[in-house]
Amino acid sequence: MARNFNPQILLCLMLIVISAFGCAEDERQSAAVSDDVYNEWVVPLRQSMASAESAGGGGEVVQLDPTGWATITGRFVYDAPSAPVGVAFSTTSDPVCGAFNIRDESLMVNANGMGLANVFVYLRTRGFGDPHESYVPGQEIVLANNGCRFEPHALAIWMENKIKVTNEDPTGHNTNCTAPGDPKGSFNESIPAGAFIVKEFGRSQPRPNEVKCSIHPWMSAKVLPRENPYFATTDADGNFRIENVPAGIELEFQVLHELSGNLNADASWNNGRFKVTLQNDETHDMGVISVGPALFGR
């Protein structure tokens, strides 16, 4: 074999190695476009920008006329032999927090019945008149710093309401909320023991805002501000229930979870969405919606 060895191949291998090395660290994806894409897409969009300088965004929302109200419920269940247990955090940097046993809450499954908590279900469809009278604006919805964790971990909030971040612990916290495109809803403020802050959101978000405490970096919550009150998060048993949603028109719901993003619980769902039209006064039970670990990267 050695006799037949082809030096060309050696040279070649060397070149491959050199070229691979030179590029290994850099996997940047070019933003340059091909000539076809340039001519078909870039040129017309650029021209329209130049001509229609004042083309307003936002878009008109078509007004929809519900015939009445209905309720939608269901239960998310984690389809695995056993419930995952979040890793325990080291919390000893603060003597107060060190007393609590705090675990990662990004995937909360109730071992008793396998219910999946903290799934967001919200109505995407826009353009109804006033919401049902059971929804009262102007309230303060509490996100508590309690036991060196946020309670609740997943919170959806109607933008007509405010968020009150409290601190029930005998130690100081700070609450750092990142709300993309929403300076009003983005804040990082210190909250001494016993104190609270009240904030409003200025933008309905498609995905929950990230909320952290920098003093206790393990603390994390997901807060989803919405322009209408038709949403729910699943409870510890995986149940959700949205009452008094508009009936008689096709509704599109969005389902999300912090680990999966859009939750395609059913192969027929796209982008974590399903459509349904409810009858007046109907209680529509979606039954058990089973979701496998693969959706959560487990």
Add this chain to the structure above:
Amino acid sequence: MFPHSNPRTTRQATLLCCLALATIFTGCGSSDGVEFVLNTEGVPSFETQLAQQSEILASQAESNADINVDERLDEFSDSYFRKTDELAAALEALFGTPDDPARPPQTGLDIDLIRRAAGPTGGADVEPLLDEDGNVIAPGYHLGGLYREHCVHCHGMTGDGAGPTALFLNPYPRDYRQGTFKFTSTQSKEKPTDEDLRRTIENGLHGTLMPAFRVALTADEISALIEYVKYFAMRGEVELFLRAELFESGETLFFEDGTFNGELINTNVELVASLWSNVTVVQPVPRPGGKSWEELTAAEKQESLEIGERLFRNEGQCIKCHGPAGLGDGGQLNYDDWNTQKALVEDEAERAEMWLLPLQELKARNLQLGVFRGGRRPIDIYRRIRNGITGTPMPAANVGGSPIPDPLNPGQMIEPMEEEQIWHIVDYVLSLQYQRGFRTPSPEMNAPNGR
């Protein structure tokens, strides 16, 4: 081992060889070239996404015979590459390229200033664009090349803070593409003003490798660079919003029939532009008693420092991060916004696949050093404390509000900190540099609850 006489293998080897050679001569990938790169920070590679997708589909196919896994995976790949093209096309239409910058009119950005900063080092003339009859369609212009001369080796061609020098710096140069800036005079988490950016570029950021350009550049040149930094930030944030529209919300920017989703694109551009035009500059309240530090008597100075120290330890919560003596040893591991997500990914190889630069920790500042990145004037320190430092863990102070029950002493109330009291903390912070080696605060001052 070496199948030496298989002609097919030899042909393959030769092909690989040519490819390797080509790579060496053309430089690696695209980033060496004069072009923008897409922001894929925190995004798993296509291969990883495909593998995840295939796992999900396989598990769903077990219970649902209608699912054709191969077909669905093909759909996934097609859609991934189409969306990537759509994103790149929209960005190029809106913002152009490094040598041919553009900007949507809604941004309010000044194209002449941008052109002065963009382009190759030393500058370049761009010829006018003529039609067949020699009429000017687009006039020629000059590119000034300031950014590539002074900033690109740290802040990168795309403003991604990952130029060739970046890897060796701590903190890393700013990645402008999230539109997040630390040293601002505006409300917590708002965009900086032009004046804020000017101060950064003129004075540099002390204690970091960000140089001062006051001497190297004229005021006009700095104006051009300010505009270009804002251009990167707006372009970057529009990119992030459009990426989410495409890849997370499943929207389409360019339709099959050759039209485009102008409304969606416009909405996002206007949103980003509004973030820059609607900012509130925080005007500091007057000092307590209206006297500047220099005007205070020795006793008044002493009193201000004592109040400042108490607030630093208690109501202000500063010791939580900066430690009891301000040494920056408050305890917990922290990261800035550019590193927080990285820190959640434990596997180093996975991190390297998803981010350009390795994980970097951010310590609370050692205040005894007396080195302040955002400036050492009392007003600078006031703003850091009042507004927090955007993009970092450092929070805005909690001021105003009503008295709250003291959780440690039932029946007693705690008075909240007043805004003017921030000046006492400023005095205290500025005094710490004269107390080097000061480590053990008096026990009664070291309240365990850090209120």
